[in-house]
Amino acid sequence: MAILEIKHVSKFFGGLAANSDVSFTMEKGMIMGLIGPNGAGKTTLFNCITGFYPPSKGEVLFKGVRMNGLQPNQVCHLGMVRTWQKVRPLAKMTVLDNVMVGALARTTSLRVARQVALEQLHVVKLERKEAFLAGGLPIGERKKLEVARVLATKPELLLLDEVMGGLNPAESEEIIQLILELRKGGLTQMVIEHDMKAIMRISDRIVVLNSGEKLAEGVPQEIVNNKDVVSAYLGEEVE
Numbered sequence: 001m002a003i004l005e006i007k008h009v010s011k012f013f014g015g016l017a018a019n020s021d022v023s024f025t026m027e028k029g030m031i032m033g034l035i036g037p038n039g040a041g042k043t044t045l046f047n048c049i050t051g052f053y054p055p056s057k058g059e060v061l062f063k064g065v066r067m068n069g070l071q072p073n074q075v076c077h078l079g080m081v082r083t084w085q086k087v088r089p090l091a092k093m094t095v096l097d098n099v100m101v102g103a104l105a106r107t108t109s110l111r112v113a114r115q116v117a118l119e120q121l122h123v124v125k126l127e128r129k130e131a132f133l134a135g136g137l138p139i140g141e142r143k144k145l146e147v148a149r150v151l152a153t154k155p156e157l158l159l160l161d162e163v164m165g166g167l168n169p170a171e172s173e174e175i176i177q178l179i180l181e182l183r184k185g186g187l188t189q190m191v192i193e194h195d196m197k198a199i200m201r202i203s204d205r206i207v208v209l210n211s212g213e214k215l216a217e218g219v220p221q222e223i224v225n226n227k228d229v230v231s232a233y234l235g236e237e238v239e
């Protein structure tokens with residue numbers, strides 16, 4: 001059974017269709033790349049999947065359960081969680097406490113939450129910063145902190161929204177390796193990313209959105225060779 005089924009999802013803001021009749025499915029353990037030009041509707045689709053917006057039409061099934069109408073915390077509890085393009089850590093709290101907030105979605109024990117948070121800081125290689133204030137971290141480490149915080153909620157499906165945005169090549173490479181490590185551990189992931197080389201490397205399949213609609217879907221090689229995709233990205237580097 002597919003872990004995620006997006007069925008004919010549309011989202012309207014007044015007269016604007018930010019998502020229009022989008023359908024695709026994801027199998028457990030895969031990485032799905034979600035790409036498209038600016039304003040294509042990628043973040044809106046994340047919001048519709050994870051309960052931040054109710055879809056105007058269509059439905060989202062996670063592990064066969066209908067997500068429409070659920071709140072983000074309920075969706076998180078069922079095992080699906082997203083990161084944000086613009087990371088906003090709890091600036092005046094330590095790095096460890098930030099990650100404990102994620103862990104507390106699953107436990108009421110501070111001791112257990114601390115243990116889970118330390119494990120996740122180790123996964124993202126931020127363990128040496130556990131006592132630092134989150135607000136003082138540089139952007140590369142803030143992004144890792146955001147990933148640790150959502151990992152601490154123990155998701156089965158993780159949605160990453162431009163987690164490499166604003167990072168230098170070395171920091172991006174660290175995130176790529178992290179995403180690949182998480183896949184090895186069996187975590188299913190959907191990744192929005194503008195860095196085409198990165199998305200081609202990590203994705204098992206890719207969905208392309210354009211003006212709210214699904215323009216194409218396939219393995220990376222099919223997407224690179226798709227004329228419609230190339231023309232949607234005219235002027236942007238696809239390979």
Ligand SMILES: Nc1ncnc2c1ncn2[C@@H]1O[C@H](COP(=O)(O)OP(=O)(O)OP(=O)(O)O)[C@@H](O)[C@H]1O
Pocket residue numbers: 013016017018036037038039040041042043044045
């Ligand atoms: N809350 C909102 N109210 C009104 N319009 C919105 C809202 N959120 C998004 N939009 C519009 O919906 C369209 C899709 O936006 P969205 O942010 O989903 O695109 P995107 O593909 O994630 O873009 P980017 O790559 O620039 O982040 C845009 O035209 C945007 O202005």
